[in-house]
Amino acid sequence: MINRINPIFRSVLCGASAAFLVTIVSGCSRGRPSEKPPIHVNPNMDIQEKVTVQSANPFFADNSSMRTPVAGTVSRGNLREDTVYYEGKDENGELVRSLPVEVNYKLLLRGQERFDIYCAVCHGPAGEGNGIVTQRGMLPPPTYHDDRMREKSDGHIFDVITNGTGNMKSYKHQVSVADRWAIVAYVRALQRSQHAGYEDLSDIEKARLK
Ligand code: HEC
Incomplete structure (x- = not known):
């Protein structure tokens, strides 16, 4: 059977x-x-000899299974050779005068959105240095609307977002490289909005003034 x-x-x-x-x-x-x-x-492959993360390993002099990558190792997709784009610096290490991306309406909208999320709390929605935190006791950051800040290079603003400065911390982990440039463009737009001259007016507005 x-x-x-x-x-x-x-x-x-x-x-x-x-x-x-x-x-x-x-x-x-x-x-x-x-x-x-x-x-x-x-048992299948449940029990096997292998090194696990942070385990001891007498094979190496430092007794650790964790290895430091060989100097010059670049992980795939992270070459970042273009220092102008990734660091805001030219080949001599100087901060670039103007941003290396095309400025268009879409970029400015993205910059505005990111600025309002990450910067406006301190710098204020128009960059006057009067964000909400200054009403809660934090020292106000400088305004964007004086000659000193207007004369700063685009690379400088990018660098401040990337590495921070003085009392301002780095925002490189929160804001991607592409978004940093978008914010730089938007900060420039804010500055121009508070410092517009006759030549910034449209033809219709110019005609209205006559
Ligand atoms: C937590 C508050 C805070 C946030 C958020 C913040 N900042 Fe700042 N920022 C400051 C302070 C404070 C200073 C003045 C730093 C100093 O000189 O000690 C400053 C300075 C600056 C300066 C002027 C640097 C100079 O040359 O004097 C720029 C440009 C700037 N911030 C851009 C930004 C941008 C863009 C963002 C958003 C990505 C941002 N900040 C987010 C607080 C902040």
Whole structure:
């Protein structure tokens, strides 16, 4: 009769009863505590020699399994050779005068959105240095609307966001490189909005003034 049972089912059945027997014999059935470790019926690759993160490893002089990457190692997609774009600095290490990306309406909108999220709390929505935190006791940051700040390079603003300055912390982990340039463009737009001249008016507005 047993021969008539599907062979796959039969081997499963045999395996299961063998495992059951092992369990009984080794005495680790329910309610029978044992000092011995449980029997591992199918070890597969569960137990193997390997190094795990932060484990000790006497193979290396510093006894650690963690290795420092070889100097000059670059992870894929992180070459960042273009220092103008990634650091706001030219080949001589000087901060760039103007931003290396095309300024268009979309970039300004993105910059406005990011500025309002990350900068306005301190710098104020128009960059006057009167953000909400200054009403709660924080020293106000400088306004963007004086000659000193107007004369700063785009690279300087990018660098301040990236590395911070004085009392302002770095925002490089919160704001991506692309978004930093968008914010730089928006800060420039804010400055111009508070310092517009006749030449900034549209033809219609100029005509209205006549
Ligand atoms: C937590 C408050 C705070 C936030 C948020 C903040 N700043 Fe500042 N920022 C300051 C303070 C304070 C200073 C003045 C630093 C000093 O000179 O000690 C400053 C200075 C600056 C300056 C002037 C640097 C100079 O040359 O004097 C720029 C430009 C600037 N921040 C841009 C930004 C931008 C862009 C963001 C958003 C990504 C931002 N900040 C977010 C507080 C802040």
